[in-house]
Amino acid sequence: xxxxTIERPEPTPEPAPAPPPRRRRHRGxxxxxxxxxxxxxxxxxxxxxxxxxxxxxxxxxxxxxxxxAPTALALLLALFARWWTGLTWGVVLLGALAWYIExxxxxxxxxxxxxxxxxxxxxxVQFGRGTDALVKAVRRDRPDIVFVEECELTCSAKxxxxxxxLSGETPAYPHRQAVEGYGSxxxxxxxxxxxxxxxxxxxxxxxxxxxxxxxxxxVRLRLAHPMPPLPGQLDTWRRELGALRxxxxxxxxTPTILAGDFNASQDHAAFxxxxxxxxxxxxxxxxxxxxxxxxxxxxxxxxxxxxxxLVSSKDFSAREVRFQELPGTDHNAVTVDLTLHRRQ
Numbered sequence: 001x002x003x004x005t006i007e008r009p010e011p012t013p014e015p016a017p018a019p020p021p022r023r024r025r026h027r028g029x030x031x032x033x034x035x036x037x038x039x040x041x042x043x044x045x046x047x048x049x050x051x052x053x054x055x056x057x058x059x060x061x062x063x064x065x066x067x068x069a070p071t072a073l074a075l076l077l078a079l080f081a082r083w084w085t086g087l088t089w090g091v092v093l094l095g096a097l098a099w100y101i102e103x104x105x106x107x108x109x110x111x112x113x114x115x116x117x118x119x120x121x122x123x124x125v126q127f128g129r130g131t132d133a134l135v136k137a138v139r140r141d142r143p144d145i146v147f148v149e150e151c152e153l154t155c156s157a158k159x160x161x162x163x164x165x166l167s168g169e170t171p172a173y174p175h176r177q178a179v180e181g182y183g184s185x186x187x188x189x190x191x192x193x194x195x196x197x198x199x200x201x202x203x204x205x206x207x208x209x210x211x212x213x214x215x216x217x218x219v220r221l222r223l224a225h226p227m228p229p230l231p232g233q234l235d236t237w238r239r240e241l242g243a244l245r246x247x248x249x250x251x252x253x254t255p256t257i258l259a260g261d262f263n264a265s266q267d268h269a270a271f272x273x274x275x276x277x278x279x280x281x282x283x284x285x286x287x288x289x290x291x292x293x294x295x296x297x298x299x300x301x302x303x304x305x306x307x308x309x310l311v312s313s314k315d316f317s318a319r320e321v322r323f324q325e326l327p328g329t330d331h332n333a334v335t336v337d338l339t340l341h342r343r344q
Contacts, residue, residue, distance in 0.1 A: 033077035033086050036070045037093060043067060044096045050269045052238070055231040062304040064267040065101050065290060068094070103289045104266040105275060109317040112341040116215040120282075120309055122147040122259040123326060123333035124225075127183055128155035130329030135162050137326060138190075139172075141335055145212065146173065146190040147259040149205070149225045152182050159188055177221075179206025187223050187260075195221070201247060203227070203240045207260075209247075214340060217255065222247055224260035224308075229268075237263065241270040248277040248310075255315035255340060258308075261294075261331060265304050280313035282336040283321045293332040296325045309336045314343055 043060045044067075046053035052061060060067070071093050078086030121143035123134050127150050135158070138146055148159065156178055160166045163173045173190035179200050180186055187206035189195070195210040201222070209222040226240035227233055241264060248258065258279065264271035266281070266289060275281065283289045283305065292303025300323075311318070319337040326333050 029077040029081040030083045030086065033074040033081070033083065033090075036074040036077075037086060037089050040067050040071050040074075040093055040097075041089075044093060044100065047100050047267055048096070050272070052229075052234070052269050055229075055234065058229050058234055058268075061267045062265045062306065064097070064265075066302065068097055071097065100267065101290070103284050103287075104272055105280070105284070107280065107285050108313065109285065110314055110341040110343070112344045114339055115217055115342050116340040118145065118214060118219075118257075118338045118340060119143040119335065120145050120147070120257060120259055120338060121333060121335045122149070122223075122261075122307060122309060124149040124261040124307065124329060124331035125155060125326070126150055126329035126331065128152045128186075130326045130331075131155040131158050133326035133328050134333065135159070137324060137333060138163060141322075142172075143335060144192045144214075145221065145257070145259075146188075147221075147223045148188045148190070149223065149261045150184045150186065151178075151188045152184075152186045153180060156180060156186055156188055159190060163190060177208045177210040179208045181206055184225075187225055189221060189223055191221075193219075201240075201243050203243065204236060207240075207244075211254075217340060219340070220251065220254050220256040222256070222258045224258050224262050224310075226263055228263040238270050241274060245270075245274045245277060248274060248279055252278050252312070254312075256312040257316070257338075258310040259334075261307050263306055265306055275310070278313055279310040280316070282309040282311055282316075282318035282338065283334070285318040286321050288321050288323075291321075291323055293323060293334060295330045296332045297330060299323075299325070299332055307331055307334050309334055309338075311338060316340055 043057050052058045075090035125131050175191040175195040178188040185205050194213040198209045201207040204227045205225045212219045227236045229237040292299040293305050293307040317339045322335045323332045
């Protein structure tokens, strides 16, 4: 008797696991995009509210134009993740950044008769390390007035020996005002024009001043070098920029030049308050207000403009501004050709 063959049914294959929900797959992209957008939003909100906020957003304000990069990255991530709220958020931020990247304030050049032509140079020589390069640049460009920040004792002595009153019978810069000091505290003003000394502005670093006789016309000079906005030092930074603002506001009738390393850009409220006293940035007048001056190792590709030549807008017009990298220092020197007008 033959045994019956029992056919066993083939096992039913298990269904493939369902793919994870789309939101879960893109959770990382969405989270990173949200983090980028949130950081940029705080910076832009600080700019819109006319405040310098707090660390690290105070420091990020100096690099406001470069925040376009993280905003664009966040937009791409939101697009890949199909996060429509993030896309809308990013587009609004791009519009706000484009608005605030525009130069601050209006430019109106004085139209009175020309009284004098003045060439001004400012350079932060970084603890004196860029002194030799500065001397070469001064001899080449022959500015009438030179503002030198972080010019410690060795730098100050070298400037006297090579350009100043100890450089020979006919020195190129017989007049000077200085705050002597070590490291970053020393500052010097060199001038071809006679100088009447005035008291320096008290600060962490030297900020000497003078009144120059430019072809018979008094011009107030002030070297600016407030404390940088370091974490834990924001109050000092604000106070010293406020002291510069008070100096500018106390006499708005005499032609004025403030030049130096302001450790602030036009995107800082404290710097805009200084401009609002009636000063104009020479670089702004010629359309170079976004040209970076620091750090020089990455300029002009990346950086911020914190070295400025500010002038009383009713008295001076700027014809040309030049930025040049000097070996030994992390700041680019700024040279400006100015025209002094008679007020109408």
